[in-house]
Amino acid sequence: MESRCCSTSSTTHAGGFNGDDESIFFWDRQRTDNNNNSLYFTDQPDGSGGLVFAYWNQDIRQFLIDNATFFSREYHVDGFRFDQVTIIDQYGGRQFCKDLTDTLHFLTPSHPLIAEYWADQGFAVRDTGSGGLGFDAVWSAGLRDNVRAALGQAAGGAQAPVFLDSVRDALYQPPGFAALWKSVEYVENHDEVLAGRSPRIARLADGSNPRSWYARSRSRVATGLILTGPGIPLLFMGQEFLEDKPWSDSDPNLLIYWDGVDQGTDQAMVDHLRFTRELIALRRHQPALRGEGISVFHVHNANRVIAFQRWVQGVGRDVVVVASLNESTYRGYALGFPGPGRWLEVFNSDVYDHWVNPIVAGNGTGIDANSGPMHGLPNSANIVIPANGFVVFARDNG
Numbered sequence: 383m384e385s386r387c388c389s390t391s392s393t394t395h396a397g398g399f400n401g402d403d404e405s406i407f408f409w410d411r412q413r414t415d416n417n418n419n420s421l422y423f424t425d426q427p428d429g430s431g432g433l434v435f436a437y438w439n440q441d442i443r444q445f446l447i448d449n450a451t452f453f454s455r456e457y458h459v460d461g462f463r464f465d466q467v468t469i470i471d472q473y474g475g476r477q478f479c480k481d482l483t484d485t486l487h488f489l490t491p492s493h494p495l496i497a498e499y500w501a502d503q504g505f506a507v508r509d510t511g512s513g514g515l516g517f518d519a520v521w522s523a524g525l526r527d528n529v530r531a532a533l534g535q536a537a538g539g540a541q542a543p544v545f546l547d548s549v550r551d552a553l554y555q556p557p558g559f560a561a562l563w564k565s566v567e568y569v570e571n572h573d574e575v576l577a578g579r580s581p582r583i584a585r586l587a588d589g590s591n592p593r594s595w596y597a598r599s600r601s602r603v604a605t606g607l608i609l610t611g612p613g614i615p616l617l618f619m620g621q622e623f624l625e626d627k628p629w630s631d632s633d634p635n636l637l638i639y640w641d642g643v644d645q646g647t648d649q650a651m652v653d654h655l656r657f658t659r660e661l662i663a664l665r666r667h668q669p670a671l672r673g674e675g676i677s678v679f680h681v682h683n684a685n686r687v688i689a690f691q692r693w694v695q696g697v698g699r700d701v702v703v704v705a706s707l708n709e710s711t712y713r714g715y716a717l718g719f720p721g722p723g724r725w726l727e728v729f730n731s732d733v734y735d736h737w738v739n740p741i742v743a744g745n746g747t748g749i750d751a752n753s754g755p756m757h758g759l760p761n762s763a764n765i766v767i768p769a770n771g772f773v774v775f776a777r778d779n780g
Contacts, residue, residue, distance in 0.1 A: 428469045437475040447482050454490050462486070464517070467497040467506065471515070483516030494518045494614075496566055503565075504558015519614055522565040524552035529569050529604050533586050536600060536686065536707040536770075544707055546688045550678040553611050553690060562674050568616035569604050575618065577628040577636060584626035592626035593650050595735065596709075599770035602657055602731040603705055606772045609661050610692070610703045612676050617658070624654040649736075657734035664729050667780025669694050670701040679718055680757045687712070687767065689757075691720050698777075701728075704765065705772035711743040712767040718757030725749055725763070725775040732768035743768040748775065 406422060417425035422442055423433040436442045453459050464470075470479060483495055497517040499506040508514020528548040535544045555562050568574075575582045584592035587600035601624060608615045618629070620638045630636040642648030643655055665671045673694035680689040686707040693700045700720050706712065719725060726748040733742050749763045756762035767773060 424473070426473055428466060428473075434469065434473040435475070437470070437473065437478050443475075443478045443481065446478070447485050450482060450486060451489055454486065454493065459493070461494040461496065463496045463498070465498055467499040467515070467517070468501050471499070471501065476515070479515045479517075480510040484510055487516065496520065496614075502558065503556060507559060507564045519564045519566050521571070521616075522552075522556065522567055522613065524556065524565070525549070525567045525608060525611060525613075526569050526571075526574065528552045529607055530580070530583075530586060532707060533583065533600055533604055537587055537589060537596070540709045543683070544686045545683055546681050546686070546707075547683065549607070549688060550681050550690075553676055553678055555612075562612035562676070563614055563672075565613040566616050567608050567611060567613040568618065569608060570618035570621045571616065572618065572629055575629050577630045577633060579628070582626050582628060583621065584624050592624075593648075596770065597626075598624070598650055598654065598735060599731070600707065601654065602734065603707060603770060603772055605658060606661065606703075606731055607705060609658075609665055610671055610701075610772075610774060611690075612674065612692075615665075622655055622658040623651040624648075625651075653734050653737045656737055657731065660734075661729065664774065664780065668692075668699065668701050668728070668774075668776055669697060670699050670776070673697075679759060685712070687715070689717060691759075693720075700777065702775040703772060704767055704775075706767045707770060708767075709769055711769045712765075713743075714764040715767050716753075716756060716762060716764055718755070718759030719751035719761045719763055719775075720759050721777075722752055722761045723750065725751055725777065726779060727773055728776045728779055729772075729774035730768065731771040731773070743771070745773065745775075 417423060417433055422435060424436050426434040428434050435446065450462065467479065486493065486495055495517050496519045497506050499520045503520045506515045506517050506520050510516040532544055532546055532549055535542055556565055559565060569583055574580050583601045583604050584597045588594045588597035591597060605621065623643050625638055627636050639648065642651035646652055670692040673692060675693035675695055676690055678688065678690040680687065689702065689704040691700055691702055702719060702725065704717065727745040730742065730744040732744060733739050743766055745766050749765055751761040751763040753762040
């Protein structure tokens, strides 16, 4: 779930947001007809209702760094996600970013520093000693945009074209990144699903009914691609149990429906929470799903199927993930495998529909990949791929 434990270097909201009289801008109570009178800010808007900090001022830069270190020392936060770093860099805060990341890395080297940076993301995650901004990771739009696009296409019906090539491309390492884990991957966040913007995954999957089989099953595929793909997965609050209302921090009618899970009044939510919880456990138990190795070896747009291999260099324990947005189950689907012998089915999303699904489509305990080469891999097998579902194969149960 997204954790915004601190945004002390944010250019958004701290400098006043839509006339908010409680923001930091008003601490000094200077005349508001000239925003440059502020001790903290300039008159430059950041594009979302706030003002840009006066990064030219050493006292302001130190104030922001001290604020971040205070949260580390006194509140023992687990890490930081910094808002609108692109704007910080654009308006004179480049050296500030370097000083900030160097200080926090010295103070708490194990705490991740994550930036929202939409320019040269490789520059943002490069060490300051190599000329970069020094952040550990950045939010990525790759899987977000392309998984959401594929989901929206699939919602057009069984005959609608679905293009998975862009999902394939987004699974690989972004340009300039030293490692895949430096990319934070998601399909929902507070900006994406803010009321009035894009729909939450359940409604994107089926605009007519966010509790239909189409919505439930496609939502599992979307979450599955995030949690089995590379990078740092991010789940936005409520995504783990199929919340379908847009997000708002002010509308009481858009609060998360906790009773659906706590009181069991929404069985689809209860089932989806189990699905998410056990998929996270799979990621923990299978090191390949947390590793750097990935090969997307099969994409078939007409079939709406994508398959990829994950591994840890020097360790192995390969995992094969096969996902489908086809509304029909495939039985006997010929697919390549990276090695012969027994591959266990360690996860099947179809199990979680009306838990335990009495008509689950799956591969039992596993398959034997003893057929010839296919899809650039040395072995192959015929497998079952559930409709709007995904299966994960591994050498062991983890």
